[in-house]
Amino acid sequence: MEKVESTFLLDLLDKGIIPVIPPLGVDGNGRSYRVNSDGVALEVSEALKASKLMFITTSHGVRGSGTLSAQFSVAEVESYLKKSKNELDQEMESKLRHGLRACRNGVARVHIIDGREDASLLNEIFSNEGIGTMIYANEYEAIRPAKRKDIGTLVGLIRDSVESKQLLPRTREEIGKRIEHFFVFEIDRNIVGCVGLRPYKEGKIAELECLIVGGHHENQGIGRKLMQFAESHAREKGMKTLIALSTQAFNYFQQKGGFRTGTPEHLPAERRAVYEQSGRKSKILVKDLV
Ligand SMILES: CC(C)(COP(=O)(O)OP(=O)(O)OC[C@H]1O[C@@H](n2cnc3c(N)ncnc32)[C@H](O)[C@@H]1OP(=O)(O)O)[C@@H](O)C(=O)NCCC(=O)NCCS
Structure with missing residues (x-):
């Protein structure tokens, strides 16, 4: 064929x-x-x-x-x-x-x-x-930890979402420093989506960040799989709370991910300081992992 x-x-x-x-x-x-x-x-x-x-x-x-x-x-x-x-x-x-x-x-x-x-x-x-x-099919089979060679592709994915004002820009260096916190979704060995999971020392909290699905692959459930994967990974790591910050996709996190609206008090101090300085007015989303 x-x-x-x-x-x-x-x-x-x-x-x-x-x-x-x-x-x-x-x-x-x-x-x-x-x-x-x-x-x-x-x-x-x-x-x-x-x-x-x-x-x-x-x-x-x-x-x-x-x-x-x-x-x-x-x-x-x-x-x-x-x-x-x-x-x-x-x-x-x-x-x-x-x-x-x-x-x-x-x-x-x-x-x-x-x-x-x-x-x-x-x-x-x-x-x-x-x-x-x-x-x-093992729905998580297509998800793997990101490697250094993926940095360029991740920066590109993030850049496209930044242009549509949905995400904060991230540089090669920033991603490179924390590459072990990123996961990618592959189809036929091409990266079509990613998610980051940033653990904080304070209060067993992890932040789900940089959830992105490339334009050609939206609405196929990939975002949901990445979100569920990040959640179960955080649970495995003993995290008690998952947080996410979003300006445009907060409805998505609530409706498809079961998050609820949070307040700056839900953020670890380190993250709250960055949040307050940024002036971005992102919505804070919280999910208990118990
Ligand atoms: C948000 C995003 C990750 C969704 O990924 P996806 O793989 O297309 O989503 P899924 O296939 O899992 O879910 C699709 C459903 O979510 C809905 N949806 C998609 N984006 C949405 C948004 N911003 N707000 C509310 N609902 C949204 C779709 O309408 C669809 O609904 P349906 O199932 O009822 O038809 C993707 O659109 C994206 O990369 N957006 C830009 C980056 C971003 O904003 N990331 C989140 C902040 S970290």
């Missing part, structure tokens, strides 16, 4: 038309080819940035040691495929391998459903336990 005409497909979806795509491809000379349908489903789901990929099959889901295992993480599927190499039938192996690739490339959930059962699709979606097999 070389290319999916995603604009065309998105256009149809916008008009409320559900495209049915046969597993046929065409080359530059107009010759048509039968292609692997699991491969087509995978490529289309990636091209459309789908949050779910569903395979409807003619068998039960995957059975692990005799019982039906309903949910697998990506790592579990990898080890299951290695262990069950000679036992799996070809169809299920193909679904698992393609499902695995989808989860690695941004699709959050892959479902393998027995299409012989009545209303299987509806049951999988609407019943709590589901009826098929689900593979779920």
Whole structure:
């Protein structure tokens, strides 16, 4: 598969038309080819940035040691495929391998459903336990600690937000000095977002700062993942309170991150001094990590 005409497909979806795509491809000379349908489903789901990929099959889901295992993480599927190499039938192996690739490339959930059962699709979606097999991506897999080589990219991301007056400018030196406090979100090895977590000695408080998602990747839940990641990281480090300061995105922190409005008294003394000098009138946001 070389290319999916995603604009065309998105256009149809916008008009409320559900495209049915046969597993046929065409080359530059107009010759048509039968292609692997699991491969087509995978490529289309990636091209459309789908949050779910569903395979409807003619068998039960995957059975692990005799019982039906309903949910697998990506790592579990990898080890299951290695262990069950000679036992799996070809169809299920193909679904698992393609499902695995989808989860690695941004699709959050892959479902393998027995299409012989009545209303299987509806049951999988609407019943709590589901009826098929689900593979779920590790949503934090795309987040890693920033390295020195990322400094230039981080400065660029921050610069773009500074231009739209949403963040304070940060220099190369400032970021370089505290690079171990930054985390980046990668898609296909490109950094598309970042978040910083600055710990204060006073009162087990950490500040979530520099939460940025690049323009092309907004509204895909990346900001939320970075925010949740920073929160659980702060918890792991024994922090009791998370604070954030924002002029434009305070609604975001409240609505999507569960922060509440705070006062300068919530800030550690060191941070309060900088806040009072800055005259920026940022809103203070607080979240208890208990
Ligand atoms: C704020 C920001 C990080 C959000 O990232 P994102 O990955 O686009 O956000 P998500 O996909 O997790 O969430 C999208 C939702 O948040 C909402 N949203 C985005 N920015 C918002 C804002 N400034 N205020 C209120 N809601 C906002 C969207 O409308 C969308 O709502 P919906 O889910 O109800 O449709 C991103 O817009 C950004 O980088 N902004 C500039 C930098 C900034 O202000 N950072 C915060 C200060 S540290």
